[in-house]
Amino acid sequence: GQSLEQPSEVTAVEGAIVQINCTYQTSGFYGLSWYQQHDGGAPTFLSYNALDGLEETGRFSSFLSRSDSYGYLLLQELQMKDSASYFCARYNQGGKLIFGQGTELSVKP
Amino acid sequence: NAGVTQTPKFRVLKTGQSMTLLCAQDMNHEYMYWYRQDPGMGLRLIHYSVGEGTTAKGEVPDGYNVSRLKKQNFLLGLESAAPSQTSVYFCASSYSGSLEAFFGQGTRLTVV
Numbered sequence: 051g052q053s054l055e056q057p058s059e060v061t062a063v064e065g066a067i068v069q070i071n072c073t074y075q076t077s078g079f080y081g082l083s084w085y086q087q088h089d090g091g092a093p094t095f096l097s098y099n100a101l102d103g104l105e106e107t108g109r110f111s112s113f114l115s116r117s118d119s120y121g122y123l124l125l126q127e128l129q130m131k132d133s134a135s136y137f138c139a140r141y142n143q144g145g146k147l148i149f150g151q152g153t154e155l156s157v158k159p
Numbered sequence: 160n161a162g163v164t165q166t167p168k169f170r171v172l173k174t175g176q177s178m179t180l181l182c183a184q185d186m187n188h189e190y191m192y193w194y195r196q197d198p199g200m201g202l203r204l205i206h207y208s209v210g211e212g213t214t215a216k217g218e219v220p221d222g223y224n225v226s227r228l229k230k231q232n233f234l235l236g237l238e239s240a241a242p243s244q245t246s247v248y249f250c251a252s253s254y255s256g257s258l259e260a261f262f263g264q265g266t267r268l269t270v271v
Contacts, residue, residue: 098258145209149202
């Protein structure tokens with residue numbers, strides 16, 4: 051299998067930190083990336099991990115543990131504009147790109 | 160640079176009609192993808208291509224065909240549209256070996 055599992059929704063308050071988890075099946079796995087989508091618009095790239103460890107890009111960080119088949123997206127200093135859907139996506143060897151079902155993040159004042 | 164451009168942006172089809180969605184990218188990317196997204200759901204891969212002249216099936220390929228005759232273009236065809244194909248279709252592209260994909264603005268297709 052090549053599916054990914056992530057929570058369907060997460061709620062957090064402005065200024066807080068939130069973590070969105072993603073687990074995947076290992077068959078053919080090459081790397082994990084994260085995308086943001088506002089109101090059904092075009093998904094935009096946030097971060098990726100080809101190797102184990104933490105990648106930091108401004109307020110967003112992403113983590114990967116190949117031994118645990120697990121990754122997460124960390125959003126710090128949450129802002130109202132961060133309310134959106136967040137998708138983890140796995141790249142397979144050979145170029146196939148599969149998305150998770152998405153996590154709806156609601157940021158409250 | 161325009162990035163990834165999808166044509167058309169909106170379309171209404173009658174059941175049984177055919178149509179072709181065009182995706183064009185100007186970034187010289189090797190990989191191109193077609194997804195569909197239904198309300199409250201993630202992006203499901205229809206077909207993808209890892210280079211000019213090559214295509215492969217994704218998660219939900221039935222009822223769709225694709226062609227990649229030129230590196231910059233990836234066409235998605237519906238031979239006989241069905242109401243179940245009502246969806247938003249997204250195209251994406253990336254460099255080979257890169258985990259960063261770029262998306263078009265989407266095509267909203269309604270089949271009545």
